[in-house]
Amino acid sequence: MYETKTIKEKIKLFFIIFFPILITQVSLNLMTFFDTVMSGQAGAIDLAGVAIGSSLWVPVFTGINGILLAITPIISQLLGARSYDSLAKKVQQAIYLSMILAIIIIILGGLFINPILNMMNLESEVRFISKYYLISLGLGIIPLFIFNTLRCFMDALGQTRVSMIIILIALPINIILNYLFIFGKFGFPELGGIGAGIATSLTYWLTSILAILIIHKMKPFKEYQVFSAWVKPKTKHWKEQLKIGIPIGFAIFFETSIFAAITLLMSEYNTNTIAAHQAAMSFSSLLYMIPLSVGMALTITVGYEVGAKRLNDAKAYGYIGISGGIFIALLNGMILFLFNDYVASLYNSDPDVIALTVQFISFAIVYQLADAFGAPIQGALRGYKDVNMTLIIALVSYWGIGLPTGWLLANFTSLEPFGYWVGIIVGLSTGAGALLVRLRYVQKKYDKQQNPSVD
Template sequence: MYETTTLKEKLKLFSIILIPILITQISMYLMNFFDTVMSGQAGAQDLAGVAIGSSLWVPIFTGINGILLAITPIVAQLIGAKSDEEIPKKVQQGIYLAIALALFVTAVGAILLNPILQAMDLETEVRHTAKFYLIWLVTGIVPLFIFNTLRCFIDALGQTRISMLIILTSLPLNILFNYIFIFGKFGVPAFGGVGSGIATAITYWLVCGIALAVIYKIRPFSGYRVFSNWVKPSLKAWLEQLKIGIPIGFAIFFETSIFSAVTLLMSVYSTYTIAAHQAAINFASLLYMIPLSVGMALTIAIGFEIGGKRFADARTYGYIGISGGLFIAAFAGLVLYVFNDTVAALYNSNPEVIELTKHFIYYAIFFQLADAFGAPIQGALRGYKDVNITLIMALVSYWIIGLPTGWLLANYTALEPFGYWVGIIVGLSCGAIALLLRLLYIQKKYMRIDKAVKTH
């Protein structure tokens, strides 16, 4: 990271940060994408089982990852304030917290997994796939959370290209492992959808190992000596990260869990409907990696400028993000509209599943517009460490407005399962508008502070 003075310099730096993050996020999501697509080729029951398993896992993973994301603005602001000596301690405490959270999630999952799956009206084969997909996935949860903490440190230094290279290295391996374990190759039994969980867990261990080696061996990371002079776990340090991370985590959880809740509510419909819904959500979520990446880049850039007390520059980055969000919204909608048939055929060969998937994708075009606008603004607010109001906005817009609207439309209109998607569109739109108003308020607040300082 470095200071910029002109809009052209800011756009250049922002692009340097953004493009590797975008490639990294897309590559990470492609692991889930290939899990779903390759499981679908094994059968509709396998696709539905992975859909249910993912619906339980993704909100937990993204929520916990939100807590770990707090390392990014913490380190970015320390760099902006030129307090580099504090960074190794923050990262070490982040690693401790990541391990503690992984063990906590594993323990809770061991208690609740069977009761949750038994409570759902699922075919026996679908329930079996969902259960063992999750059991295998959890074997990689500790290295996954450690990697995400290390990645936040890497990205906060502006070295987003390194994260990109790590993930690009691991993606082909994940596809290979999927091929081996789902379809039973090289003497390994065919596990079907469960095999995608095994493949992903192995990949988590690999990316963590690579990240540890990079930070230990390669500059500028090795210069911070993160793995030297380990400090003891500190509850005070954990609370500092949790103060920022918990609101981020819950805001992300409320957003992602609404999709999972819809999938679980759809368990009353046919296996084909669940499979089609999951296929459409899966591809729309892949496109969502674009605005999410813009938001992550804004967190780094704005955090750096706020740490250096350059509030006008931080505001400029905010405008860059909003403009990018508008462009992305148009692009994502066009992709979904043009490639409707192609996308639907990717996931399953069954004509009924393909036709249902195409219908769901039409609705995805509209909620993608709101999502592509809201995600960059959320990232900008994280750069300001303004996270508490965002949490409340997420809860209200998704769970108090969006999900009840969807339930009413699904159960009391002819829309049926598609009614849930209309509810998602309503919730995301309300959230995007509220986030924009909050960002404009925070920008004005910091500009007033800047003006008062310069006056005196």
């Protein structure tokens, strides 16, 4: 990260940071994408099983990852304030915390996988694949959380290309492992959807090992000596990260878990409907990586400028990111509209599943516009370390408004399963509007703190 003077310089730096984050996020999401697509080629039961497993895992992972993301604004503001001495200590404590969180998730998963799956009206084969897909993923949770912590540190330094390179190395390996374990090639066992979980878990180990080696051996990371002179775990450092991270995590959880809740509610429909719903959701989640990446870039750039007390520069980055996110969302909508048949056929060859998937994609075109507006604003607010109100907005808009609206439309109108997607659109749109109001309030508050004479 470095100081910029003009809008042109800011746009250039923003996109230098943004594009590697985007490629990294898309590549990470492609692991789940290929899990789903390749499992679908093994059969509709494997697709449905991985779909259910993913819908349960993704909100948990993204919620916990929100806690890990808190290290980004912490490091960014320290860099902006030129407080370099404490960086290594902050990262080490974040690694400790990530491992503890991973162990907690593994324990809770062991306790609740069976009860949750048994609550769902699933075919026994689908339930079996979902269970062991999740168990397989669990083998890689600890290295996954460590990698994400290290990635946040690298990204906060503005070195987003490094994490991009790590994931670009890991993605083709993940695809190869999927091929081996799903279809049982070259002497490996044919495990179907369960094999996708094993392949992804092994990939998590690879990314973690690569990140550790790079930070320990390469410039500029090795100058911070993150893996030298280890300090003991200290809860006061965890409290600082948790104070920021828990609201971030819960806000993300409330947004992503609404999709999991809808998938659970849709379990009353047949396997083809579940498969089509998840196929459309999988692809739209891939597109969501664009506004999410804009938000992550804004956390870095806004946090850096806020730490340096250059508030006008922080606002400028916010407007650059929000405008870019909306433009890209319009482009995404055109892509989905023009190629919906092709996208649907990627997931399954069954004509009935393809036809249903196309219908779900038409709703995804609308809701990703709201996502493209809301996600960058959330990222900007994280740069200001303003996270508590974002949590409340997420809870009310997604669970207080979006989900009830979807349930009513699905159960009392002819929309049926598509009613849930209308509910998603309503919830995300409400949240995006409220987040914009909050961002303007926070910007004015910081302006008054720096210059009390400002009205």
